[in-house]
Amino acid sequence: MxxxxxxxxxxxxxxxxxxxxxxxxxxxxxxxxxxxxxxxxxxxxxxxxxxxSFDGFHKKAADIYRLELFGGTGASKQIWSMTVAPIGPLAKKELPEVAEQLRMTYNNYASLYKYRDKSFADERAMFTDPSLFTMFDFPLVEGSAAQPFPDAHSVVITRKTAKKFFGDEPALGKVISTETNENYTVSGVIDDLPLNSTIQFDMLMPMTLMMQKWLEAKIDLNHDFNSYMYFTFLQLKHGVSPAGLGPRLNQVHLRNKPEDTDADYLLLPLNKMHLYNADGSDAGxxxxxxxxxxxxxxxxxxxxxxxxxxxxxxxxxxxxxxxxxxxxxxxxxxxxxxxxxxxxxxxxxxxxxxxxxxxxxxxxxxxxxxxxxxxxxxxxxxxxxxxxxxxxxxxxxxxxxxxxxxxxxxxxxxxxxxxxxxxxxxxxxxxxxxxxxxxxxxxxxxxxxxxLNYIRHKDLGYDKSHVFSFWMRDMRPAYETAKGKLLGLTGVQGVTASTNTIIDMGGISGDNEWDGKAANQTFIVHPIAVDKDFFSFFKMQLAEGEGFTGTKADSTHFLLNETAIKEIGLQHPIGKRFRSWKINGTIVGVVKDFHFGSMKQKIAPALFYSQPDILSRMYIRTTGENAAATIRAAEELFKQYNAGYPFSYAFLDESFNQLYQxxxxxxxxxxxxxxxxxxxxxxxxxxxxxxxxxxxxxxxxxxxxxxxxxxxxxxxxxxxxxxxxxxxxxxxxxxxxxxxxxxxxxxxxxxxxxxxxxxxxxxxxxxxxxxxxxxxxxxxxxxxxxxxxxxx
Structure with missing residues (x-):
């Protein structure tokens, strides 16, 4: 047949x-x-x-969760992917279901890395616990996973970074220096990260060094429940369900900071981290x-x-x-x-x-x-x-x-x-x-x-046209001098500065107090330091009060946006006491709401304060016709104070469009x-x-x-x-x-x-x-x- x-x-x-x-x-x-x-x-x-396929290559992916915080009051209550530093170690210590914990945070202390006559800016550098190398499958091609950081000034780099810094020379033992005159010895080389990894970095430093730096500022990270700056991962014992762990973590948190009753912990599975939020809602x-x-x-x-x-x-x-x-x-x-x-x-x-x-x-x-x-x-x-x-x-x-x-x-x-x-x-x-x-x-x-057309043409509450910005770096102490020189140029209409970009204000703080604060009320806000011309530069409107004046009195003055005032429940906020971090001050103005992030989220509470010595990002508004000449002038001025740095700028229009890439x-x-x-x-x-x-x-x-x-x-x-x-x-x-x-x-x-x-x-x-x-x-x-x- x-x-x-x-x-x-x-x-x-x-x-x-x-x-x-x-x-x-x-x-x-x-x-x-x-x-x-x-x-x-x-x-x-x-x-x-x-x-x-994102993050599915980790063998322990089914047991790993990212800890997230569902915190705030009213419209300010949202999911934050960053938590406080102590919660990870406490979870491992007090919850028997937790086999290991890991914390990661960005290195904001250094942005220039040098080896001999080579220098590199803005590398993706992070502080991490050594458990990263046992929890995740990021294999070391050189160095020891059991002891990745022999001391506080060790650094583990990716193979791509090693090639960029050292060429074909062996990387182990080489010393990388920063603009802050700190030296880091390469103790390991990690294989290049897969493209389908949500976690991405070029350099890793030990979390112990981060803790030392905070101790110098008289803050013990082991007991700091105010700084939401850390990605926290928990590895549960194999086969253990995460059900019920969130409320128990809440109790751990409340024992250390009783007033945070509006903060709830959620556990997001590692293999869902790319496409879902911790509450199960869509993120892609x-x-x-x-x-x-x-x-x-x-x-x-x-x-x-x-x-x-x-x-x-x-x-x-x-x-x-x-x-x-x-x-x-x-x-x-x-x-x-x-x-x-x-x-x-x-x-x-x-x-x-x-x-x-x-x-x-x-x-x-x-x-x-x-x-x-x-x-x-x-x-x-x-x-x-x-x-x-x-x-x-x-x-x-x-x-x-x-x-x-x-x-x-x-x-x-x-x-x-x-x-x-x-x-x-x-x-x-x-x-x-x-x-x-x-x-x-x-x-x-x-x-x-x-x-997309609606987003491009919607009134954002501020004017971003013909504005470019850059990080000042070592130019920061001479900001007022540089500002004066730039304002003298024909093509410059205005200059201002802040700590974060207005497009995405970034950091959050939960350490806030004010007159009339209800018992156990949690208020999470985006703080940003600005100079006195910030509001007029961006043509932002004040609903009440006044802005900063450029005097010493500004150091104890605060402005909040309308959403923040609504969430804390103040009827007549001007003149009321407000404390953020350790600064006790007074509310002097209310800024009309503006969009400082993706329009996928509602406008969140924002806090503006004055601290000139930490302003780090400069904004320059041009006439539009002389933009190229203004950029060249800004670059020349930048290099007077930052000889080792490449000049990098971005127009706000471009940065805004990247939110919707x-x-x-x-x-x-x-x-x-x-x-x-x-x-x-x-x-x-x-x-x-x-x-x-x-x-x-x-x-x-x-x-x-x-x-x-x-x-x-x-x-x-x-x-x-x-x-x-x-x-x-x-x-x-x-x-x-x-x-x-x-x-x-x-x-x-x-x-x-x-x-x-x-x-x-x-x-x-x-x-x-x-x-x-x-x-x-x-x-x-x-x-x-x-x-x-x-x-x-």
């Missing part, structure tokens, strides 16, 4: 090849649609696989789900093209099938024949798709912000590719093969065979699904564009996906229109002889397809409304889902569909009727 299989399948392939060559037009249409669908589907699914998972659906929609559209053309042209092959049946072909043999035909077409499409994926991968990475690599040895990548191709092949081949192998041979030979109403309805349903999917993607693109990428990808969906759908529509025109060739000729006009014939051929497109739009609108409504809920400040979006998407689809159909319709309508009447 098996000896007959090889000749049989050889015959199948030979017949399939001849049929593909005989119908080149339809074969090319099918191949183009399938190739395009596979390329987009594979790229999206590789993107999805990468997103879902929704986007991954949407992209998976998009991939399936585009693959479905490509499959529908093949199924529609195969079933539509089934009547033309009915006699072929009937003759095969009469000479003894079984139904299963015919079924296999048509499956092989589909497989052969898929083979060509799959090869083209894989080659195309390899070629467009750099462009896809540029658009998506990924660094995916087309590695032929990557089994996971091939799993995605082969599963995509295999599933699409099965979906496309089964129904056409069943239909073509089921004809009644006698009826077919007598030309009395007709496609059933059910088959015709099925084909029409597929066309409706195609265009409904395309309309959903077009609506998604338009909504994302509207939301992922949304920008989503919008760009959606645009391309929608365009490809329309192109693939129109390829199928074009072929179906050509086939419908071919079937009605004689009818068109007769109608023209009897006086039918060209517009009338075009309308006759187009109306059936237009009805299907309109039905697709009607189905797509409620689905797209629901999907984009869910997406918009991720923004605290968002545009509305205006009806014009749906009208525009529908009109775009109808115009493109009409243009596709009309090409064939016009071609048939202007043809010489004599030619059609002479056929057959």
């Amino acid at each position: 098996y000896t007959n299989l090889l000749p049989m399948f050889r015959n199948y392939f030979k017949t399939a090849w001849r049929n593909l060559l005989k119908n080149k037009f339809y074969s090319l249409i099918n191949m183009a649609g399938l190739t395009a669908g596979l390329v987009i589907g594979i790229l999206i699914l590789l993107w999805v696989q990468d997103e879902r 998972a929704q986007t991954v789900t949407i992209f998976m659906i998009v991939a399936l929609l585009i693959l479905t559209i490509a499959c529908i093209n093949y199924v529609n053309l195969s079933t539509a042209r089934a009547m033309l092959r009915s006699k072929e099938v009937s003759l095969r049946k009469i000479v003894g072909a079984a139904k299963m043999q015919l079924f296999l024949q048509f499956v092989v035909e589909t497989a052969l077409l898929f083979l060509f499409s799959a090869v083209l798709a894989v080659v195309s994926v390899r070629l467009v991968m750099p462009l896809f990475n540029q658009i998506s912000g990924k660094q995916l690599v087309f590695d032929i040895a990557n089994g996971r990548m091939w799993t995605v590719i082969l599963c995509t191709i295999g599933a699409t092949l099965v979906a496309s081949s089964i129904y056409p093969a069943m239909l073509l192998s089921s004809f009644d041979p006698l009826k077919a030979l007598k030309s009395k065979l007709s496609i059933s109403r059910g088959d015709a309805a099925f084909r029409k349903t597929l066309v409706v699904i195609q265009f409904a999917s395309s309309v959903i993607l077009i609506i998604g693109t338009l909504v994302i564009y509207r939301q 992922s949304e920008e990428r989503e919008g760009t990808l959606f645009f391309y996906f929608a365009a490809m969906a329309i192109i693939i759908s129109c390829l199928g529509l074009f072929a179906l229109a050509a086939y419908a025109t071919h079937l009605r060739f004689r009818e068109i000729g007769i109608r023209k002889v009897l006086g039918a006009s060209v517009p009338g014939i075009i309308a006759l051929l187009a109306k059936d397809f237009v009805r299907l497109v309109l039905l697709g739009i009607l189905i797509a609108v409620p689905v797209a409304w629901y999907a984009m409504h869910q997406w918009l809920t991720g923004f605290a400040y968002r545009t509305d889902l205006n009806w014009t979006v749906f009208v525009i998407a529908g009109l775009i689809t109808i115009v493109i569909a009409l243009a596709t159909i009309s090409f064939q319709a016009v071609k048939a309508a202007v043809a010489n009727p004599v030619a059609s009447l002479k056929t057959e």
